[in-house]
Amino acid sequence: MARTVIVGASVGGVRTAQALRAAGYDGEIVLIGDEDVPPYDKPPLSKALLAGTTTADRIGLLRANAAAEARVELALGNAATGVDREHRQVLLTDGTSQFYDDLVIATGARARPSPWGTPPGVHVLRSLADAEALGVALRAGGPLVVIGAGFIGAEVAATALGIGLDNVSVVDPVPVPLSRVLNPDVAAVFGALHTTRGVHTRFGVGVTDVKETGDGLEVYLDDGSVLPAATVVVGIGAVPNDDWLAGSGIPTDDGVLCDSHCRSIEDPHIWAVGDVARWWHPRYGRSVRLEHWTNAVEQAVCVAHNITHPEALRDHTPVEYVWSDQYDWKVQLVGRTGGEIAHVRVDGADPERSFAVLYADESDRFIGALTVNWPKALITCRRLLNRADAVPSSLPEVRALVDDVRRAARMGAR
Missing domain, CATH: 3.50.50.60 (FAD/NAD(P)-binding domain)
Known part of the structure; x- marks a missing residue:
């Protein structure tokens, strides 16, 4: 029976295990985590958990009964220390090891x-x-x-x-x-x-x-x-947790180096997911590493498909998405933003606290957006950036559509 070992029990690792089962994988799955607590979600740590409006139990990602039902073996409180690629084994702190047919590295990043x-x-x-x-x-x-x-x-x-x-x-x-x-x-x-x-x-x-x-x-x-x-x-800032791979022969450079399928450039049975993965992004024509919750979830689905269906490998070509809650502001970013990129601001119904900033490349093609307290504008921008026909929208086109969203909201308020 095939055996997949996942190292890292945060969102990337947990979602990979779940996505494997959803994709029809019938082999053994082992989820290794260095913390001796059940897997939990990290975005609430700086917000709801720190504020005391939620608890550790309520931010759990995979309880023991759910893991057992999904036939996922939890191996917690025992960090991985290395990989023996010749014998396909993950080496652990307590001196034991875990055999794998496929290895998924999802060890995330640590605070600088x-x-x-x-x-x-x-x-x-x-x-x-x-x-x-x-x-x-x-x-x-x-x-x-x-x-x-x-x-x-x-x-x-x-x-x-x-x-x-x-x-x-x-x-x-x-x-x-x-x-x-x-x-x-x-x-x-x-x-x-x-x-x-x-x-x-x-x-x-x-x-x-x-x-x-x-x-x-x-x-x-x-x-x-x-x-x-x-x-x-x-x-x-943060540092990817890839130092434990030293001496394994798995190439790293500010993350585990992967191809467009999120597979190690050196070993076809080793994959990476989440903050620790640096993979070739076909849309951008360069390698990228994203410290985004949404990317980890989407990358997990891609890797699970590729492990389960090696005859039909998929590229991982996400459009970046990240959010932040600050006071009563919901801040959301999609695509490429910041730096010296050309941009235009469009005010929402309440310009003091509701607006969007639209970004365009040198050809005036829409490439990203920031929205503040304006979920409908964010939905419009994400839809355009993810459009299936891959035809880029122009900045004037997007601005007109966001203006339409604002007008519709004002009409609805009357």
Whole structure:
């Protein structure tokens, strides 16, 4: 009987196991996870779980009874340490191994560590244990300093204010938040969002050190100022968990290197899914790695199909999609955004808190969108970017359609 071993028990690994069964795979499935808790979803960690509006039980991805029903063996609390490709075995921390016919690497990414050390009170946020420890620290009160104004940093700051902290600072050397995914003028809107809600924003200023004092922590900035803190959250990006593959002969370069089918470029029986996968994207003509929940889910389905139907391999050609909840704003991005890409803003029914930003390439072809509190505009943009005929829409065409969405919404409100 065929045997697939999946290393990594977050959304990518769990959805691969489920998708294998949905695709008709009848072999054995083993799901290996390094944490000794049942698989759980990670987006709520910086939002609902940290805020205390949900619990660890409610964000579970695969309970033991559901795993048993699907004939998925859970091997939790025993991290993978290497791969013996010659004998097709995954080596584990406790000295045992798991044989595979196909291996799916879904080990995700870990928080980039603090370059200023980790004295008591300094946190990162990537795991359930991280979120639970941070929640305890925030509820103890005191100033919070968030280093990094990406999605994690922005969400933690918003959540902290929501649970009652009244002294929250966000520090980042970039001049505007979310600078990796938004162009400066649009990103400035989000900087203003945090400022108006009461966050002390220190953009364009770097951190030089974090020191423990008798009363807590001090965060030293490169402009000479010092911020007192009871808690510091370091949110400066993520690193793919591929170092455990060293010596296996599986090629990695900021992720496991794969072809367009998400199959290792070196071994046809090894696949990668989620944040750890770097695969050849046919639509873009280059290798990409995406740290998006939706990509992990879609990639899992693609890999499960390819394992089950090797005679009819599919390419993985997703259109990027990511969302973030900050205060009462629902922020959604689809396709390619940010940088120097040409863009135009279209206001929704309430321009102060509802709008879309449409992006186009040098040929004026629509390639991406940001929407804020405007789900119908997001649906329109995703449909156009995913259109089956693969004919790109023009930016004026998309703007006209989004304008139609706004007019229809206003008519419905009358």
